[in-house]
Amino acid sequence: MITDILFNLVSYRIDEEPHIRVDQAKCASCANRACTFACPARCYEWNQGRGQLDFAHEACLECGTCLLVCEAGAVTWHYPRGGCGVRYRLT
Amino acid sequence: MKAPEPRARSAPFDAVVVGAGPAGASAALCMAQRGASVLLLERGATAGSKSMFGGMLPYCPAAERLVPGFWDEAPWERHVVRRSLSLIGEGTSTTMSFEADSFDSPPYAGVTVFRPLFDRWLAEQACKAGATLLTGVVARELLKDQADRVVGVVVDGPQGQIRAPVVIACDGVLSFLAEQAGLRRAFNTSQMALGVKALFHVGEREINRRFDLVRRQGTTWEFLGVTEGVRGGGFLYTQLETVSAGLVLHLDSLQSRGLAPYEILERFLARPLVAGLLRGARLVEYSAHLLPEGGVQMVPRLSRAGLMIAGDAAALCYTNGLIQEGMNLAMTSGLLAGETALEALGTNDTGGDSLASYDDRLKESFVLRDMATYGRAPEMMRNERLYSVYPTLVGQILQRMYASDGNPRPSVRAIARQELKGQGSLPRLARDLWEGVRAI
Ligand SMILES: Cc1cc2nc3c(=O)[nH]c(=O)nc-3n(C[C@H](O)[C@H](O)[C@H](O)COP(=O)(O)OP(=O)(O)OC[C@H]3O[C@@H](n4cnc5c(N)ncnc54)[C@H](O)[C@@H]3O)c2cc1C
Ligand code: SF4
Numbered sequence: 001m002i003t004d005i006l007f008n009l010v011s012y013r014i015d016e017e018p019h020i021r022v023d024q025a026k027c028a029s030c031a032n033r034a035c036t037f038a039c040p041a042r043c044y045e046w047n048q049g050r051g052q053l054d055f056a057h058e059a060c061l062e063c064g065t066c067l068l069v070c071e072a073g074a075v076t077w078h079y080p081r082g083g084c085g086v087r088y089r090l091t
Numbered sequence: 092m093k094a095p096e097p098r099a100r101s102a103p104f105d106a107v108v109v110g111a112g113p114a115g116a117s118a119a120l121c122m123a124q125r126g127a128s129v130l131l132l133e134r135g136a137t138a139g140s141k142s143m144f145g146g147m148l149p150y151c152p153a154a155e156r157l158v159p160g161f162w163d164e165a166p167w168e169r170h171v172v173r174r175s176l177s178l179i180g181e182g183t184s185t186t187m188s189f190e191a192d193s194f195d196s197p198p199y200a201g202v203t204v205f206r207p208l209f210d211r212w213l214a215e216q217a218c219k220a221g222a223t224l225l226t227g228v229v230a231r232e233l234l235k236d237q238a239d240r241v242v243g244v245v246v247d248g249p250q251g252q253i254r255a256p257v258v259i260a261c262d263g264v265l266s267f268l269a270e271q272a273g274l275r276r277a278f279n280t281s282q283m284a285l286g287v288k289a290l291f292h293v294g295e296r297e298i299n300r301r302f303d304l305v306r307r308q309g310t311t312w313e314f315l316g317v318t319e320g321v322r323g324g325g326f327l328y329t330q331l332e333t334v335s336a337g338l339v340l341h342l343d344s345l346q347s348r349g350l351a352p353y354e355i356l357e358r359f360l361a362r363p364l365v366a367g368l369l370r371g372a373r374l375v376e377y378s379a380h381l382l383p384e385g386g387v388q389m390v391p392r393l394s395r396a397g398l399m400i401a402g403d404a405a406a407l408c409y410t411n412g413l414i415q416e417g418m419n420l421a422m423t424s425g426l427l428a429g430e431t432a433l434e435a436l437g438t439n440d441t442g443g444d445s446l447a448s449y450d451d452r453l454k455e456s457f458v459l460r461d462m463a464t465y466g467r468a469p470e471m472m473r474n475e476r477l478y479s480v481y482p483t484l485v486g487q488i489l490q491r492m493y494a495s496d497g498n499p500r501p502s503v504r505a506i507a508r509q510e511l512k513g514q515g516s517l518p519r520l521a522r523d524l525w526e527g528v529r530a531i
């Protein structure tokens with residue numbers, strides 16, 4: 001799948017500091033967990049075993065989809081620090 | 092229009108433009124050309140490094156006004172001579188292609204571009220004209236005075252607060268600045284679409300062979316019926332050596348269907364028609380971006396004291412099912428915002444309603460006129476039957492017309508009537524058709 005080879009396809013300058021934060025307390029009771037399928041970079045995954053949402057910001061394409069589809073308002077979303085994040089070459 | 096008077100320099104710049112996309116670079120270029128001092132801020136490491144689109148830049152008069160000889164100078168890939176639309180039904184595909192001789196000679200009706208290269212080039216033109224470009228800088232907030240007038244921006248890093256009598260927010264579809272200014276309304280998933288795209292290296296000669304093109308001719312190809320019940324469509328665009336293959340998906344529909352965009356994309360790429368065109372091609376990049384799809388109803392007020400918004404930040408982007416307009420509107424609105432700023436600076440008044448003439452300029456221009464003309468398109472595009480029922484229906488009717496099974500053929504009208512019955516009510520089809528015609 002494309003999302004499995006994202007780091008070979010897309011250039012990033014990764015900021016250690018995540019630019020997106022998720023309020024886990026809200027995810028526990030979330031009905032459709034839209035972030036887990038709608039994110040085009042598959043940054044969100046529901047961890048059944050631990051009963052929590054796993055989120056990794058590194059592959060983020062900064063599209064804003066998660067901010068819009070999360071109806072619980074669990075997503076706090078900022079642009080990464082200047083010059084950081086995704087760097088498209090051609091697209 | 093005269094250049095602004097040299098002012099008492101309480102602020103180092105006449106204007107701060109946020110975002111070096113087509114809207115922001117056009118605003119900065121326009122102002123710098125007439126002697127204003129402009130700061131252009133871009134959060135990416137280079138202008139264009141955060142940009143993604145389908146991609147075709149349609150013929151854009153604003154571009155020629157900004158850069159004489161634009162079509163010779165700008166880095167574009169192929170000029171588009173053919174526009175195709177395929178309706179993919181269950182087991183059928185119906186393709187319409189439109190070509191015009193005039194598409195094959197300048198001024199071209201449309202050219203394909205790579206945004207990271209195009210946006211960087213356009214921002215360079217602004218710099219050549221005298222604008223200052225700062226990349227790798229995020230504008231986080233608007234600076235306001237006690238009278239609630241916008242007087243600058245707050246950025247990360249050592250610059251801190253940057254003051255200017257005019258701020259032009261060209262910060263794209265998510266425009267947090269327009270939101271802070273009370274201009275952009277809250278996000279609504281039913282007014283947004285997500286675009287995902289895979290870029291394939293196919294090679295110049297192979298593209299020409301597979302798409303039946305010569306020289307630097309290019310093609311655009313839209314697909315309906317490939318988005319698995321999600322409202323949206325697929326696209327292919329040819330660049331010189333590469334092919335862009337992607338999807339645009341209505342966000343509310345994606346949300347309720349529970350499908351992953353990259354999975355729908357991979358199944359789109361695996362369809363025989365698409366797979367054949369991309370055979371042996373190397374996947375070189377993947378990208379995603381939102382686009383405003385709410386039409387003219389989504390467009391907010393465009394100015395307030397000290398501030399104007401342009402391009403996607405102002406939701407100036409639309410589709411009517413056949414055409415996708417975004418860059419042209421971004422460049423035109425950027426240019427008009429720049430002109431309004433120059434005029435206001437010339438009279439030394441950028442507060443109060445002095446920038447409100449920007450709203451009027453846009454209303455008089457083709458930008459908001461076209462968006463009003465296609466004002467019903469967003470509603471039409473929300474009709475689920477467009478994406479599943481009708482592509483299949485068209486295929487079924489044509490299949491029965493073309494096929495022969497040894498029995499006497501019914502008339503075309505009889506076939507159509509039978510197939511339509513199978514799809515539910517005729518009045519509904521009539522209504523959909525009427526809505527479609529009214530929308531465009
Ligand atoms: C999938 C898809 C397909 C499309 N296809 C087409 C097409 O074929 N033809 C067409 O004409 N249009 C198309 N569009 C629309 C087109 O891309 C947009 O309308 C156009 O890019 C808008 O230009 P803009 O300058 O307003 O915004 P953008 O191009 O988004 O530029 C905004 C810039 O601002 C920067 N920025 C944002 N916030 C900040 C901040 N706070 N501080 C500093 N910098 C900031 C960003 O990094 C970016 O460089 C498509 C869009 C998508 C998503
Ligand atoms: S949609 Fe929002 S609340 Fe639900 S799992 Fe995702 S982040 Fe959590």
Ligand code: SF4
Pocket residue numbers: 020038039040041042043059060061062063064065066067
């Ligand atoms: S901004 Fe887009 S790519 Fe980044 S985590 Fe959210 S949905 Fe995924």
